[in-house]
Amino acid sequence: MTARAAVKDIASYLPKGELTNEALARELGDWDAAKIYEKTGILSRRIAAANECSSDLAVGAAQALFARGACAPEDIDYLLLCTQSPDYFLPTTACLVQNRLRLKTSCGAIDFNQGCSGFVYGLSLAKSLVESGIARNVLLITAETYSKFINPRDRSVRTLFGDAAAATLVAAVDESDELIGPFVFGTDGRGADNLIVRAGGLRQPISEEATIEREDKGGNWRSDANLFMNGAEIFNFTLTAVPKAIETLLQCSGGGIDDVDYFVFHQANRFMLDRLRNKLAIAQEKFCLEMESCGNTVSSTIPIALERAKADGRVHKGDKVMVVGFGVGYSWAAAMMRVM
Amino acid sequence: MNNEGFEQKLAAVSKLPPGELRDETPIDPGSWDSVEILELIAAIDEGFRVTVPINELNGCRTVGELRALIGREAAAGRS
Numbered sequence: 234m235t236a237r238a239a240v241k242d243i244a245s246y247l248p249k250g251e252l253t254n255e256a257l258a259r260e261l262g263d264w265d266a267a268k269i270y271e272k273t274g275i276l277s278r279r280i281a282a283a284n285e286c287s288s289d290l291a292v293g294a295a296q297a298l299f300a301r302g303a304c305a306p307e308d309i310d311y312l313l314l315c316t317q318s319p320d321y322f323l324p325t326t327a328c329l330v331q332n333r334l335r336l337k338t339s340c341g342a343i344d345f346n347q348g349c350s351g352f353v354y355g356l357s358l359a360k361s362l363v364e365s366g367i368a369r370n371v372l373l374i375t376a377e378t379y380s381k382f383i384n385p386r387d388r389s390v391r392t393l394f395g396d397a398a399a400a401t402l403v404a405a406v407d408e409s410d411e412l413i414g415p416f417v418f419g420t421d422g423r424g425a426d427n428l429i430v431r432a433g434g435l436r437q438p439i440s441e442e443a444t445i446e447r448e449d450k451g452g453n454w455r456s457d458a459n460l461f462m463n464g465a466e467i468f469n470f471t472l473t474a475v476p477k478a479i480e481t482l483l484q485c486s487g488g489g490i491d492d493v494d495y496f497v498f499h500q501a502n503r504f505m506l507d508r509l510r511n512k513l514a515i516a517q518e519k520f521c522l523e524m525e526s527c528g529n530t531v532s533s534t535i536p537i538a539l540e541r542a543k544a545d546g547r548v549h550k551g552d553k554v555m556v557v558g559f560g561v562g563y564s565w566a567a568a569m570m571r572v573m
Numbered sequence: 574m575n576n577e578g579f580e581q582k583l584a585a586v587s588k589l590p591p592g593e594l595r596d597e598t599p600i601d602p603g604s605w606d607s608v609e610i611l612e613l614i615a616a617i618d619e620g621f622r623v624t625v626p627i628n629e630l631n632g633c634r635t636v637g638e639l640r641a642l643i644g645r646e647a648a649a650g651r652s
């Protein structure tokens with residue numbers, strides 16, 4: 234029997250620092266806490282400490298996964314680490330995490346740079362490694378500290394993003410049915426400028442000019458070294474690309490919306506998810522909203538939502554779940570998966 | 574097409590009573606805040622099943638120009 238890849242377990246890690254709507258309202262002045270919640274669906278976000286980086290969050294998530302007994306560090310034979318806020322340009326954060334977790338030195342370990350579609354991309358890579366026989370136990374970690382890119386005076390992103398990591402064990406199981414997949418992917422680099430940190434790479438190194446803060450017409454301040462998001466363009470892209478991707482995925486999987494037990498989309502913000510759910514006519518009770526206590530954690534929103542949905546009984550073993558990631562790039566990906 | 578939600582949202586962001594929205598009524602998308610623009614995009618999407626390019630929306634100077642933009646996008650099938 235061909236080994237099938239399955240998501241065996243998920244654990245997340247949130248940094249201890251917290252940014253509540255009340256604290257934001259005191260700082261930003263023109264929005265009160267209730268209005269921030271109404272517009273975003275977020276009550277608070279977790280923020281990494283100044284000396285806390287993606288590798289620290291990644292290690293915390295993986296240790297939580299191992300503590301649950303899903304597997305031991307020595308069982309892992311491939312580490313996939315998704316981050317856009319690595320500790321260093323080089324070496325890869327995956328190498329740092331391999332060492333700190335004491336994963337075996339015969340373990341493969343790579344970073345890949347994706348944002349909100351990163352978990353679904355990671356699932357596709359992990360599945361391929363397992364079902365091709367290259368690895369039996371793949372540790373997929375998503376870890377971001379976007380807060381380090383965010384200007385404190387930029388309400389447009391500060392109200393949304395939080396830091397987090399999630400560790401997912403994708404392992405070989407004896408099963409004839411496909412447990413992860415099919416997948417649908419999409420890429421449109423014309424949207425690259427709409428969610429970007431311009432400075433800090435080699436195209437525009439950090440310089441005095443790159444750190445000059447300027448006010449936009451909405452009253453938000455940022456420099457080229459800060460995260461910039463054109464919310465209207467991102468919203469337009471999402472309303473256009475995501476429904477088409479889902480339609481294609483349903484065609485590939487040979488079913489309709491009603492054949493899916495639960496939907497876990499990238500938890501961008503409640504406003505966007507409400508519009509998508511309405512447009513796709515998905516029943517409210519089958520649609521995950523899981524961002525109140527941690528905000529938009531980029532590539533970790535989907536695994537955090539899956540972990541919590543399983544823990545509180547919103548999804549059960551055998552359920553067919555659709556996961557959809559979309560955002561920076563533009564990049565998007567959707568997949569079906571069975572809950573184990 | 575259901576444009577009731579769109580008309581209400583456009584009136585709200587333009588700070589005008591809905592009954593005063595005529596084709597020649599001036600609008601200034603550049604002065605709308607980012608949340609208001611998102612809400613208008615959502616209303617257009619829900620009412621007309623189209624998404625409008627943001628740069629073209631920002632270029633509209635009257636209600637009639639915005640209505641014409643939505644009509645063009647709908648005719649082009651951009652949903």
